Structure formats: C-alpha cells, structure tokens
Amino acid sequence: MGRMTEIQYADSTVNPVTGCRGCELWSPEKGGTCYAAAMYTRFAPAGTSFADIHLLPERMQPAIRWPALGPGGHPGKPWMDELPRVVFLGDMTDVFGAGVPPEWLWAHVVAPVLEAGRHNWLVLTKRADRLRRFTEDQDLTWPANIAVGTSVTTMAQSSRVRHLCRTPATLRWVALEPLLGPMDMEAVAPPGQVHWVVIGGESGPRARECDMRWIERAINHCSAAKIPVFVKQLGSRPVVRRDPRTVRFLGVKAKGADWREWPPALRVRQMPWLRGSVLRAAKLV
C-alpha cells in the first residue's frame, strides 16, 4: 500500500487483502514468477505462506481520503496529467481471488469506494469469472471512475476476457502482462467492449522472452480499433525473433521500463478516461 507507486499508470496502491491462492504464474506447490509472491517469500515470517489470505479493511478509508490530485500532480507521469488520483486496488494480491469472501469485499471495499466517489480506480483480477458473478449478484454496473480488468499471459486464458466483457461496466481493461505468447487481438480486445490495453514483458531473474512483434501487433490492433494502449515495460528479456534460429536480444536495463531504450514504434502510453487526449499523450514520445 502506498500513496506513491512506481507503477507507471497509477499514483497510488492499496491492498485491503494480502496473499493469493495462485494462478498460472504461481502456485503454493510449484512456486513461479509472481512478483508479489516473491516479495512475500523474501520478507515474510517463516512458516507462513503467500497462499494465506488476510483481510485488512482498515486500509481502505485512508486511501479513499488521500488528497485529490490534478494537473501537475503526477510527477514523471505526464500521460496522466489531466486525471484525478489513480489508485490501483490490489496490485500485490487478487481481491477477487479464491478465499476473499464476496460479501466482505462488497461491505469493506467496493461499497465504500462507490459511496465516496473520489479518485479513479483500477481493479485487476485473474478471476474474471468471480468478478462477473460478484457484479451480477450486486446488480452493479461499475461506474466510469472504476476501470475493471483482467490479465492474460497467453491465449490459454482468453476465457477471462469473455467473462470481463459480460461484466456490466463503463470501462473495461485487459493487461497483457507478462506477455508470453502471440495474441489473437480480436479475441482479447474486442472493439467497443475493451476500453484500454496494458502490455508488458516479464521481469525478474526467471523472466521468459517477450517477442517485440507480439507487442507491436497488439499496439497496431488497438490503434486501428481506437483503443487506448499503454506499453508498461519490455521485460527483462525482450527479443525480436525472425524465425526459430534468428533471435536478436534488445539491450535494456532491469525490466525494460525506460522507454528511451525502446524501438520508437513501441513508445505508446495512453490512459483510459482520456480518449480525447490520446493524440496528445502519443505526442509525448
């Protein structure tokens, strides 16, 4: 939780839940590359597991009351300049994950955010099926200041996008992160149903390759469909693969988040809520 975050498309983060039961990137039995699980394992007391779910509702009210932000309030993130404070809800967990009771989530997290009507919020889950059921059970349509999304790493998880698209919401987003394979962009970003796409390669010591052509293809699709797109990072192992034998690694530092190192065609950082400002944001490159 923090009023400040390095995440390039948010100002702040809040995690009213800690722990997660896992996904394709990490499981209690096999481990994996999940950053939140790695941080937990590094600093948590012995004998505990990232799979243990803890509910921390007391974190929500301070976040809701954080001061408003406006123009000039997003240092180092000029693509957010016209936005209010953007809070990422649950960047180190999955608030719709197994083990988080939906009635608790409504009472202590979602209802207070809706009632306050402050800030813009980003909600991201790998359990889009649970997000959809939660939304239908509450007879809710997510308002415009709360963007709800799901993340997919390969086409094997595309059913998440189908659940997302059936979730009543004003603004839906898909995170292709970490991007681990080519995407059928018609399936993962249907025009008119998905309103923002974030793309990023995998980072960390066990990062897998991310082919820059996968990213370029996703950008081109979004551009043609007028879907704002945000390239977050190229990952620790960005490659250009012409055929199985011809691979060129791009030289980037750490997780490849400095867009000055990127091929020009990939330098795109557009935000949702700013449709009219997409061109202005693109000109920042």
Ligand code: SF4
């Ligand atoms: S759902 Fe998110 S927090 Fe949970 S294991 Fe997967 S990547 Fe980590």
